[in-house]
Amino acid sequence: MSSLHIPPEHLRAILDAIPDGIGVERDGCIVWANRGFARLYGYADASEVLGSSLGRFVLPADLERLEDYSTRRLRGEDVPNHYQFRGLHRDGHPVEVEIFVSSYEHDGALHVLGALRDVTERVALAQRMEQGHKLEALGTLTRGIAHDFNNLLTAVMGNISVARERLIMDQDPNEALERAARAAEKGAQLTRQLQAFTGRQHPEREAADPAQLVRDTIELLEHTVTPAIQIRTVLSEDLPPVAIPPDQLQQILMNLSINAVDAMPGGGELVLGATRHPSDDPLPFPADLPVDMVRFEVRDSGDGIDPSVLPRIFEPFFTTKPVGKGTGLGLAAVFGAVNNHGGHIEVTSDPGRETHFQIWLPATQAPTVSANVPPDAPPPQGRREHTVLVVDDDPQVRFIFQEILELGGYRVIATDCGDDAISILDECLAQDSPVHMALVDLVMPGMDGVTCIERLHSALPNLPVLLCTGLDRDGRLDALPDTPLIGVLRKPVSIDRLLAEVGQRLQGE
Numbered sequence: 001m002s003s004l005h006i007p008p009e010h011l012r013a014i015l016d017a018i019p020d021g022i023g024v025e026r027d028g029c030i031v032w033a034n035r036g037f038a039r040l041y042g043y044a045d046a047s048e049v050l051g052s053s054l055g056r057f058v059l060p061a062d063l064e065r066l067e068d069y070s071t072r073r074l075r076g077e078d079v080p081n082h083y084q085f086r087g088l089h090r091d092g093h094p095v096e097v098e099i100f101v102s103s104y105e106h107d108g109a110l111h112v113l114g115a116l117r118d119v120t121e122r123v124a125l126a127q128r129m130e131q132g133h134k135l136e137a138l139g140t141l142t143r144g145i146a147h148d149f150n151n152l153l154t155a156v157m158g159n160i161s162v163a164r165e166r167l168i169m170d171q172d173p174n175e176a177l178e179r180a181a182r183a184a185e186k187g188a189q190l191t192r193q194l195q196a197f198t199g200r201q202h203p204e205r206e207a208a209d210p211a212q213l214v215r216d217t218i219e220l221l222e223h224t225v226t227p228a229i230q231i232r233t234v235l236s237e238d239l240p241p242v243a244i245p246p247d248q249l250q251q252i253l254m255n256l257s258i259n260a261v262d263a264m265p266g267g268g269e270l271v272l273g274a275t276r277h278p279s280d281d282p283l284p285f286p287a288d289l290p291v292d293m294v295r296f297e298v299r300d301s302g303d304g305i306d307p308s309v310l311p312r313i314f315e316p317f318f319t320t321k322p323v324g325k326g327t328g329l330g331l332a333a334v335f336g337a338v339n340n341h342g343g344h345i346e347v348t349s350d351p352g353r354e355t356h357f358q359i360w361l362p363a364t365q366a367p368t369v370s371a372n373v374p375p376d377a378p379p380p381q382g383r384r385e386h387t388v389l390v391v392d393d394d395p396q397v398r399f400i401f402q403e404i405l406e407l408g409g410y411r412v413i414a415t416d417c418g419d420d421a422i423s424i425l426d427e428c429l430a431q432d433s434p435v436h437m438a439l440v441d442l443v444m445p446g447m448d449g450v451t452c453i454e455r456l457h458s459a460l461p462n463l464p465v466l467l468c469t470g471l472d473r474d475g476r477l478d479a480l481p482d483t484p485l486i487g488v489l490r491k492p493v494s495i496d497r498l499l500a501e502v503g504q505r506l507q508g509e
Contacts, residue, residue, distance in 0.1 A: 016046075021116035026109055028070065029053055040097070040118050042090030059086040059094055073103060074110060084119065084340070096123040126336045155183035188492045208246040210239045210274040210294050217253040218272060221261070228267025234297070236275040240363035242294050244341040249361075252334050256298040256357050259331070263302030263355060271299040277360060285344045285360075292363040293343075297356065304351035313347065386506055387434065390414040391421040391452060392441040392468065397491075401439060401468075401498070408499045418447030422455050429459065437506055439489075442469035442477070450479050453486065464505040468493070 015022060021037030023030050030037075030053075033046040041057055043049055049056075054070075055063055062085040069079045081102065087095040100115045159180035163173035218231055225231065242249065253272065260270050277283070277293040305313065314335040338345045343361040388405050392398040393416045402412045413428075413435070415421050421438070428435050438456055442449035453465050462485065469477070470491040480486055489501055 021114075021118075023049075023114050023116065025054065025070075025112045025114070028067075030057075031111070037116060040095065040116055041087060057087055059088050062086050070112070073112065084123075087116075096120040126333065126340075149187060152183045152187045156180045156187075159183070184492070185494070208242050208244050208249040210242055210249075210296070211235050213246060213250050213253065214272050214274050214296075217250055217257060220254065221257055221270075224258070225261055225270070226267070229261060229264055230267075230269045232269060232271045234271060234273030234275065239274055239276055239294055240292060241365075242361040243364035244337070244343070244361055248337050248341075252337055252359065253296065253298065255331070255334050260298055260300035260302065260355065263300050263304075268301035270301075271297065273297045283344075283360065284346065293360045294363060296359040296361070299354060299356045301354050304353055304355055305347075305349040306351060307349075310347065310349060314345075385411070386436045387411045387413060387428070388502065389421060389424060389435045389438040391416075391418060391438065391444070391449075393417060393444040394441070397441070397468075404495050404498055405502065407495075408502070410502070417444060418449075418452035418455065421452055422459070425456060425459050435460070435463065437464045437466075437502060439466045439468055439502075442467055450477075453480070457481075457485075466501055466505070 016035040018034060019036055021040040022034045023037045024032040029051055030049050031051075033049050035046055038044065038046045038049055041049065054066060058066055066085060072079050082098075082100050084096065084098050087097040089095050096119050098117045098119045101112060103110055103112045105111070159176040162176040163180070166173040166176065214233065214235060218233060221231060257270065257272065264270070274294055274296050277295045279292045283293070314331050335345060338359055338361070341361060343359060345357065345359045347355065347357050349355040386409075388410045390398055390401050390405070390412055392401065392414075395416070398414050398416065402414045405412045413424055415424060418440075421440070425435055438453075440449045440452050440456075444452075447455075449467050449469070453467065456463055456465065464485050464487075466487050466489045467477075467480065468489045468491055477488065480488075487501060487505065489498070
């Protein structure tokens, strides 16, 4: 029986009819491509892309990763053969690209064949789903959190009133003031946790601390669940960071936990855990490379999931909840986030007894995001010859910062806008009366904090600055120059933290 022979011109027509892009790379350059490859990047014909380097088709931020894959592939190392990256369209806009890779030897050279697909719409849908479920989960959280915030505000206001009365009666107010401060700090911690849950994604170079995020999730849940639900924690010691932004991991844990709580209307046990999974231990799923992983689990003793429903639970918009009670976005968003970060998720359920979600995420050496915790050591005291410029449009914040810094021994100049801050600095420089440091609010009318810092550094390049913010609404923090001269101070802030941060940046002067 003779084999089927396809003439080259027919094969070319077949490959050009495929809607996905196919390209062949050798020594970092495209040596062959079909029409789908050209269309993906905005070109009319494949001849326009031949001979081009990879850098022409990949965003600079992702190019280093792809070049690293190529280098390791040439050395014969195992590298992923399925991943996503951000491509660069001919007109300059980014394109989300999914690629399947294979390699072969030809004429003594390694050739890499990639099958590419434009998944921009799929990624955008996943992001919309993620935001939609954040709102759904946040609605559940706020019912419990509003109650706790009211209690905290009652404690703050009540203890301040008690302190005033004790002053009138010539009694010591310190105990009441300490109670007010502790209640306010609890409110600050709760605010930070909510910002982590609902905030914008962190850059992927930041890693998540598994143990801390499990504890943070439990602390948030405690504002939501009834006493009839017992929460148990299972944590290994010395867990490594995992390669996922912290806000995404906390959202995954919260989504699964809230679903678990909903499955136990009469009460039960909720187990949250994270354990180390060494690279030499077998996994219950195929993995491209042997790497250390962390296994997360969320297990409830609720109603379980019907076996006929179980295969569909990760489908977008599929839900078993009544109309108006669920969007069907939550588990789809969880599945997408886990897979996008090289992880794996499995679920088992025993109807009437329990449901058990397990998530494996790869460990990483990237630095974790540290919390804004007060220092143990006493804050250094300032010197009167140190002048600090405070720029904040909120009069209460501006006044309290000025008061704290003056109590700490600093000379303070305060203003409510960036334009005045620039004028003040120019006047001080003209009069040979230097400003040694600046505290600048991020969100202000007119000139924002990042622009203000840029203008201040134009006049005085070595000026240490603390950018103060409670929430980065539009990603402006990403525009900050990467320099030790600039630090970020998260509001609300204690007197010890403020004086310590200022003192550390003025050491040695």
